[in-house]
Amino acid sequence: MNKVSKDNFKQEKYKYGFVTDIESETIPRGLNEDIVRIISKKKNEPEWMLEWRLKAFHRLKSMKMPTWAKVEFDEIDFQSLYYYSSPKGHEDKPKSLDEIDPKLIETYNKLGIPLNEQKMLAGVAVDAVFDSVSVATTFKGKLNELGVIFCPISEAIQKHPELVKKYLGSVIPVTDHFYATLNSAVFTDGSFVYIPKGVRCPMELSTYFRINASETGQFERTLIIADEDSYVSYLEGCTAPMRDENQLHAANVELVALDNAEIKYSTVQNWYPGDENGVGGIYNFVTKRGLCKGKNSKISWTQIETGSAITWKYPSCILRGDNSIGEFYSVAITNNYQQADTGTKMIHLGKNTKSKIISKGISAGKSTNTYRGLVSFHPKAENATNFTQCDSLLVGDKSKANTVPLTENSNNSSSINHEATTSKISEEQLFYCLQRGLNEEEAQSLIVNGFCKEVLQKLPMEFAVEAQKLVSISLEGSVG
Amino acid sequence: MLEIKKLNVSVEENKILNDLTLSIKTGEVHAIMGPNGSGKSTIAHTLAGNPNYRVESGSISFNGSDLLDMEPTERSLDGLFLAFQYPIEIPGVTNASYLRQILNSHRKHQGKDPIDAAEFLKLLKEKSAYLKIPMEMHSRFVNTGFSGGEKKKNEVLQMDLLDPKLIIMDETDSGLDVDALKVTADAVNQMKSKNRSLIIVTHYLRLLEYIKPDFVHIFQNGKIIESGDSSLASRIDKEGYE
Numbered sequence: 066m067n068k069v070s071k072d073n074f075k076q077e078k079y080k081y082g083f084v085t086d087i088e089s090e091t092i093p094r095g096l097n098e099d100i101v102r103i104i105s106k107k108k109n110e111p112e113w114m115l116e117w118r119l120k121a122f123h124r125l126k127s128m129k130m131p132t133w134a135k136v137e138f139d140e141i142d143f144q145s146l147y148y149y150s151s152p153k154g155h156e157d158k159p160k161s162l163d164e165i166d167p168k169l170i171e172t173y174n175k176l177g178i179p180l181n182e183q184k185m186l187a188g189v190a191v192d193a194v195f196d197s198v199s200v201a202t203t204f205k206g207k208l209n210e211l212g213v214i215f216c217p218i219s220e221a222i223q224k225h226p227e228l229v230k231k232y233l234g235s236v237i238p239v240t241d242h243f244y245a246t247l248n249s250a251v252f253t254d255g256s257f258v259y260i261p262k263g264v265r266c267p268m269e270l271s272t273y274f275r276i277n278a279s280e281t282g283q284f285e286r287t288l289i290i291a292d293e294d295s296y297v298s299y300l301e302g303c304t305a306p307m308r309d310e311n312q313l314h315a316a317n318v319e320l321v322a323l324d325n326a327e328i329k330y331s332t333v334q335n336w337y338p339g340d341e342n343g344v345g346g347i348y349n350f351v352t353k354r355g356l357c358k359g360k361n362s363k364i365s366w367t368q369i370e371t372g373s374a375i376t377w378k379y380p381s382c383i384l385r386g387d388n389s390i391g392e393f394y395s396v397a398i399t400n401n402y403q404q405a406d407t408g409t410k411m412i413h414l415g416k417n418t419k420s421k422i423i424s425k426g427i428s429a430g431k432s433t434n435t436y437r438g439l440v441s442f443h444p445k446a447e448n449a450t451n452f453t454q455c456d457s458l459l460v461g462d463k464s465k466a467n468t469v470p471l472t473e474n475s476n477n478s479s480s481i482n483h484e485a486t487t488s489k490i491s492e493e494q495l496f497y498c499l500q501r502g503l504n505e506e507e508a509q510s511l512i513v514n515g516f517c518k519e520v521l522q523k524l525p526m527e528f529a530v531e532a533q534k535l536v537s538i539s540l541e542g543s544v545g
Numbered sequence: 546m547l548e549i550k551k552l553n554v555s556v557e558e559n560k561i562l563n564d565l566t567l568s569i570k571t572g573e574v575h576a577i578m579g580p581n582g583s584g585k586s587t588i589a590h591t592l593a594g595n596p597n598y599r600v601e602s603g604s605i606s607f608n609g610s611d612l613l614d615m616e617p618t619e620r621s622l623d624g625l626f627l628a629f630q631y632p633i634e635i636p637g638v639t640n641a642s643y644l645r646q647i648l649n650s651h652r653k654h655q656g657k658d659p660i661d662a663a664e665f666l667k668l669l670k671e672k673s674a675y676l677k678i679p680m681e682m683h684s685r686f687v688n689t690g691f692s693g694g695e696k697k698k699n700e701v702l703q704m705d706l707l708d709p710k711l712i713i714m715d716e717t718d719s720g721l722d723v724d725a726l727k728v729t730a731d732a733v734n735q736m737k738s739k740n741r742s743l744i745i746v747t748h749y750l751r752l753l754e755y756i757k758p759d760f761v762h763i764f765q766n767g768k769i770i771e772s773g774d775s776s777l778a779s780r781i782d783k784e785g786y787e
Contacts, residue, residue: 493633511638516636
């Protein structure tokens with residue numbers, strides 16, 4: 066097979082690169098104990114939450130940024146960042162729709178996320194996080210009737226402290242690693258979801274993260290708990306303005322599935338990736354971890370990663386409950402100078418636990434795309450099985466793809482089945498499509514969407530078409 | 546329709562076509578026969594604009610336009626169709642969605658609206674029935690895991706959908722059993738018209754027994770060594786190329 070030699074990207078304009086001109090409330094730059102206290106105070110947090118944050122902050126002082134990932138960037142000056150920014154008048158809590166600044170409603174309309182419940186996609190409830198605060202959560206009333214809690218985490222800390230205390234940090238310990246600990250000290254907003262026993266959540270729950278303020282880090286914290294015999298499907302989307310600077314998004318997402326519960330978590334990550342020369346873009350340093358705590362529980366991660374200058378993220382499953390299942394479906398597309406180091410960890414602790422990993426990496430331009438995964442079978446994980454399939458697709462001859470699959474097996478009854486392929490979009494495939502009248506971009510988009518099909522079809526239907534378009538747009542200009 | 550003059554073509558460092566000159570008028574059916582390695586497939590791929598085939602010198606005029614100046618996509622949209630000897634697999638893309646997309650690309654070029662799903666399904670059913678293609682094949686991925694016969698039929702189906710002005714069939718008979726060959730040839734015969742020209746590239750006589758050519762050209766070392774009517778094909782079949 067021959068490679069495609071045309072690899073100069075003409076940059077498709079990033080559709081979500083606008084800035085909302087809105088007055089915002091910020092706090093002084095820098096990271097110190099006072100900042101942690103100010104954030105906690107802004108959020109009207111109880112004392113226990115402040116203490117939790119301070120513990121993380123003090124621990125952070127002795128921690129170093131991880132350096133093992135295949136990504137390169139200049140040192141981040143954590144003292145130069147703003148850790149909190151809120152549109153004025155929205156500091157306390159989400160308001161009803163008529164109280165929200167019209168500029169914010171307009172912003173979300175432009176992003177294709179109408180906050181007006183009548184205009185929304187039926188069957189999708191949205192929590193809209195703008196910089197450091199949640200500005201609206203829709204369909205709360207309807208969900209309330211079922212006992213489903215879907216609210217900003219800052220609200221949950223005040224209204225549902227027993228649940229937050231019990232589960233926050235139970236999957237990602239406060240002291241886990243640098244970014245997780247940083248997040249624990251300064252997190253600002255994100256979503257909280259609790260699905261009560263026996264409830265199958267009737268709507269897709271989703272959070273839309275938007276970074277707007279400059280020189281500001283966004284520290285998202287999301288916690289989802291599915292109680293026994295419950296089910297929830299959750300989706301997050303992310304965008305940011307086009308800026309020359311690099312901005313940091315360091316999130317912690319924790320999922321807990323109790324006996325027979327299932328959580329399906331999908332991400333469409335489209336943070337600003339930087340320009341065609343690699344200037345600007347979001348550093349997306351994210352810790353996502355799910356705990357299959359109960360027996361027969363299931364956690365499924367699906368991610369479509371097309372944005373960010375650097376993506377560093379490994380949504381993982383800890384399979385503690387017997388017969389629990391962990392899944393990871395990923396499409397990571399890098400173009401121009403983007404760097405992605407992403408994958409998953411499947412930690413098998415319980416008996417008969419199963420995991421499945423399907424990773425599709427597509428690298429174009431001068432980008433680097435690494436799959437990094439760990440499958441670990443502990444001694445008690447009898448008869449555990451894993452299936453891993455990692456496929457990489459190269460576009461052009463200046464991009465790089467790496468696969469780093471690690472396995473640890475401490476028992477004899479478990480099995481791992483690993484398949485990996487690296488291919489280039491073949492000249493034959495392209496020529497075949499051109500001969501039938503498609504232009505080079507249409508042909509490439511067709512071939513790449515085919516390559517990702519297995520993962521794209523795991524997305525909730527409402528978002529699958531959008532994701533398919535995003536895959537095409539992300540690669541536009543990679544030929545010609 | 547097609548005017549090839551003193552065409553020299555190389556693949557990598559090997560010169561394949563040698564001062565080839567050939568003229569094809571609208572409505573004519575030409576067969577190109579020759580032993581393996583004689584350059585038959587090279588002419589097919591060069592006409593379609595495959596970038597692996599480098600034109601060193603010469604000219605090709607297609608309906609008055611300079612074909613060598615046109616991109617492969619443009620050649621297709623302007624009515625040139627190459628049926629591949631080895632159709633390419635596109636995993637993950639269903640045949641139905643692929644067929645609809647290539648049809649819409651041609652419709653767009655002709656200033657027509659995209660075909661809607663229901664209308665397309667009707668068209669697809671009609672054309673598939675003619676070629677004895679089960680509809681189930683269209684929900685599989687393009688050419689992926691298709692049998693040799695299915696792949697070739699799928700090429701003829703695309704040809705039929707896109708309604709080209711010049712059809713080049715590169716060894717379409719290879720991999721077809723007798724029944725499939727007959728069905729395929731019937732479909733091609735239906736497409737013969739005074740507005741359409743056909744180039745049939747083949748090693749054997751058998752396809753030409755079903756699709757009667759007006760002219761037969763024998764290729765050797767990248768040029769035509771003999772031309773004649775359909776009786777030439779029968780003679781070659783008896784006597785061989787030597």
